[in-house]
Amino acid sequence: MTEPEHPAPEQPDLMPELGRARETARAAKQRSEQQRAKAAAKPPLDPAAVDPVAEVLVDVPLAHLDRPFDYLVPAKMSGDAVPGARVKVRFAGQDVDGFVLRRKAASSHEGRLAPLRRAVSSEAVLSAEVAALSAFVAARYAGTRSDVLRLAVPTRHATVEKEPSTPAPPRHVDVEAAEKVWSPYTGGTAFVRHLAEGNRPRAVWSASPGEDWPAAIAQAAAATYSSGRGVIVCVPDHRDVARVSAALRAVLGEGHHVELTADKGPSERYRSFLALSRGAVKVAVGTRAAAFAPVHDLGLVVVWDDGDDLLAELHAPYPHTREVLVQRAYQESCGALVAGFARTAEAQLLVQSGWARQIVAPRDLVRERGALVSITGATDRELERDPMARQARLPGSAFEAIRAGLHQGPVLLQTPRHGYAASLACDRCRGPARCRACAGPLRVNAAHRPPSCAWCGQEEPTWVCPTCGGRGLRAPVRGDARTAEELGRSFPSFGVRTSSGERVLDEVPDKPALVVATPGAEPVAAGGYSCVVLLDTWLMLARTDLRATEESLRRWMNAAALARPASAGGRVVVVGESTEPVLQALLRWDPEGFASRELGERESAHLPPASRLATLSGSDQALTAALAMLELPPAAEVLGPVPVDAPPGRPDPDGPQARLVVRVPRSEGAALSRALVELQGVRAAKKLDPVRVQVDPVTLG
DNA sequence: ATGACCAATTGA
DNA sequence: CAATTGGTCATG
Numbered sequence: 001m002t003e004p005e006h007p008a009p010e011q012p013d014l015m016p017e018l019g020r021a022r023e024t025a026r027a028a029k030q031r032s033e034q035q036r037a038k039a040a041a042k043p044p045l046d047p048a049a050v051d052p053v054a055e056v057l058v059d060v061p062l063a064h065l066d067r068p069f070d071y072l073v074p075a076k077m078s079g080d081a082v083p084g085a086r087v088k089v090r091f092a093g094q095d096v097d098g099f100v101l102r103r104k105a106a107s108s109h110e111g112r113l114a115p116l117r118r119a120v121s122s123e124a125v126l127s128a129e130v131a132a133l134s135a136f137v138a139a140r141y142a143g144t145r146s147d148v149l150r151l152a153v154p155t156r157h158a159t160v161e162k163e164p165s166t167p168a169p170p171r172h173v174d175v176e177a178a179e180k181v182w183s184p185y186t187g188g189t190a191f192v193r194h195l196a197e198g199n200r201p202r203a204v205w206s207a208s209p210g211e212d213w214p215a216a217i218a219q220a221a222a223a224t225y226s227s228g229r230g231v232i233v234c235v236p237d238h239r240d241v242a243r244v245s246a247a248l249r250a251v252l253g254e255g256h257h258v259e260l261t262a263d264k265g266p267s268e269r270y271r272s273f274l275a276l277s278r279g280a281v282k283v284a285v286g287t288r289a290a291a292f293a294p295v296h297d298l299g300l301v302v303v304w305d306d307g308d309d310l311l312a313e314l315h316a317p318y319p320h321t322r323e324v325l326v327q328r329a330y331q332e333s334c335g336a337l338v339a340g341f342a343r344t345a346e347a348q349l350l351v352q353s354g355w356a357r358q359i360v361a362p363r364d365l366v367r368e369r370g371a372l373v374s375i376t377g378a379t380d381r382e383l384e385r386d387p388m389a390r391q392a393r394l395p396g397s398a399f400e401a402i403r404a405g406l407h408q409g410p411v412l413l414q415t416p417r418h419g420y421a422a423s424l425a426c427d428r429c430r431g432p433a434r435c436r437a438c439a440g441p442l443r444v445n446a447a448h449r450p451p452s453c454a455w456c457g458q459e460e461p462t463w464v465c466p467t468c469g470g471r472g473l474r475a476p477v478r479g480d481a482r483t484a485e486e487l488g489r490s491f492p493s494f495g496v497r498t499s500s501g502e503r504v505l506d507e508v509p510d511k512p513a514l515v516v517a518t519p520g521a522e523p524v525a526a527g528g529y530s531c532v533v534l535l536d537t538w539l540m541l542a543r544t545d546l547r548a549t550e551e552s553l554r555r556w557m558n559a560a561a562l563a564r565p566a567s568a569g570g571r572v573v574v575v576g577e578s579t580e581p582v583l584q585a586l587l588r589w590d591p592e593g594f595a596s597r598e599l600g601e602r603e604s605a606h607l608p609p610a611s612r613l614a615t616l617s618g619s620d621q622a623l624t625a626a627l628a629m630l631e632l633p634p635a636a637e638v639l640g641p642v643p644v645d646a647p648p649g650r651p652d653p654d655g656p657q658a659r660l661v662v663r664v665p666r667s668e669g670a671a672l673s674r675a676l677v678e679l680q681g682v683r684a685a686k687k688l689d690p691v692r693v694q695v696d697p698v699t700l701g
Numbered sequence: 702a703t704g705a706c707c708a709a710t711t712g713a
Numbered sequence: 714c715a716a717t718t719g720g721t722c723a724t725g
Contacts, residue, residue: 061702065702092702094702
């Protein structure tokens with residue numbers, strides 16, 4: 001703009017339709033002259049009679065602007081600019097979107113208030129509860145509210161907004177049926193009864209093998225619903241949404257719940273969202289974004305399989321569904337259920353801190369429902385000795401189990417995905433090699449240097465395995481996963497079906513077939529698998545990630561849970577090292593014991609959830625500057641910075657990138673988050689190079 | 702981000 | 714001495 005004078009701040013806000021209609025066709029200079037002429041003749045603003053001030057959260061990505069700003073509400077917008085409504089406002093010289101947080105009689109702002117530019121609609125899409133939740137999540141993950149709101153509130157669809165929402169029909173819920181489904185579990189009946197009575201029980205549930213968990217969750221939802229309250233169920237993927245949705249339909253009938261998934265299209269998504277925000281429907285099932293669903297009178301939040309990394313949001317500030325729901329249960333005083341076949345260290349902490357009770361399967365129930373689990377060795381020597389194993393690259397006993405299983409029904413083979421980034425491992429016991437200083441994974445960076453830690457960079461020239469005393473290190477072979485075709489050739493008379501990556505099967509029929517699946521893509525078998533084989537377990541354990549062990553057990557339990565009970569001939573064959581404690585936990589079906597040990601190990605290694613950990617990534621200079629600026633809590637540890645590789649196929653756009661790890665004891669977690677918010681605010685205000693902050697990242701390799 | 706403002710730096 | 718550049722500050 002060449003104009004020497006700048007328009008007064010209130011000037012453009014009174015531009016009526018005429019100026020806007022011409023905007024595109026006009027040259028910039030001509031337009032601004034037109035504006036000046038209009039401004040001179042501007043009519044006085046007519047503010048709303050009641051509560052003429054709106055507190056607006058503006059949608060700007062800058063950390064230091066993450067706070068409400070007051071605007072004047074013109075009388076004609078007063079009816080629409082209700083709390084929770086979308087508005088457009090003039091902010092720092094541009095039109096931006098915003099949400100009305102609340103209306104009030106006066107502002108404490110000294111200067112003149114600009115009027116709202118437009119009330120987009122009167123639909124209250126941001127409830128007070130979700131606004132408060134978003135503020136917490138932003139603070140916890142050192143992000144901005146506008147980033148969180150982008151996850152919480154779907155894009156508007158004007159046509160859908162004009163439709164009325166269909167209210168759920170009246171419904172009687174059979175609470176006894178719900179109690180019956182939960183009664184085999186210790187603590188199960190009490191949990192459901194509390195929900196039905198309008199209380200707020202919180203529990204961590206370890207489902208028994210073979211459990212029809214969608215049905216059980218639907219019953220818990222129904223019990224809550226019978227008390228007049230709403231429910232949110234979050235699951236990892238859309239296959240699970242479909243299963244829980246079907247179970248809810250079976251228990252509650254049509255029209256009592258909505259599905260919230262990204263893959264249903266913007267209009268359907270907004271329609272479901274509005275049904276909830278308008279209170280027409282009070283039960284929601286969906287993927288991670290459903291944790292923010294505006295369900296009225298929330299009585300229960302549920303997350304299934306909280307260890308699944310799909311529940312960690314992919315967009316800034318990367319909140320985890322379990323953490324969002326736990327906070328929500330706290331803020332909205334409702335019940336909570338953190339559930340899965342396996343148990344995460346985070347869920348264990350909820351139990352050990354007394355926040356949640358546990359609901360567990362008694363040993364008898366596990367014996368009654370579980371398959372017979374056996375571990376078969378797969379060391380190189382054993383494989384070499386066994387001719388059958390050499391041919392199929394499979395131990396003989398596993399080969400036999402598959403053959404026998406195929407005569408009884410479908411057989412599932414779980415094979416790790418190709419290309420895990422593997423850290424160094426002990427060459428004797430295959431346990432992952434960890435840094436003695438910070439428990440990070442060891443790796444080899446340069447040919448003639450000793451191995452060093454991927455987190456703190458410390459070199460380990462004289463590593464000794466803490467488990468077996470071995471001194472040798474080996475790099476596990478990457479992606480040594482056999483293919484479906486290979487295995488199919490070993491069993492030529494049976495059909496082979498694969499489920500992985502792009503092609504994921506939901507279900508397989510109850511007849512002999514070999515089903516090869518990658519973790520997370522296992523189809524459900526109608527009558528249960530006669531045999532489940534877990535291949536290359538040591539490969540999965542060799543991943544560099546801090547959650548490698550927990551994640552491995554979770555994947556194995558999820559697959560093993562799909563087998564028939566032992567009484568019906570169900571078998572689970574695990575190919576791996578039988579002395580490995582995590583395989584013992586699988587053998588004994590002991591998710592609680594494993595999670596308890598895992599939490600203990602995380603405590604001694606100062607890893608989440610015992611510690612709060614944040615990674616900062618960016619250029620070397622940016623990290624150095626950020627570290628100098630960061631006011632860390634007293635007990636903070638700083639690891640690194642270490643250089644990080646650019647993602648494969650995409651060279652560094654802004655020069656070499658590095659990563660810094662900061663961690664504090666859990667008690668100082670909030671202080672660390674505050675310090676990081678402060679840092680991001682200062683850096684954004686000074687327009688410094690971006691530093692990406694991730695609090696409690698779900699993976700750290 | 703965008704824009705405004707002030708101070709320091711540069712060039713004829 | 715004016716013009717330009719850079720840092721700081723506020724955004725209602």
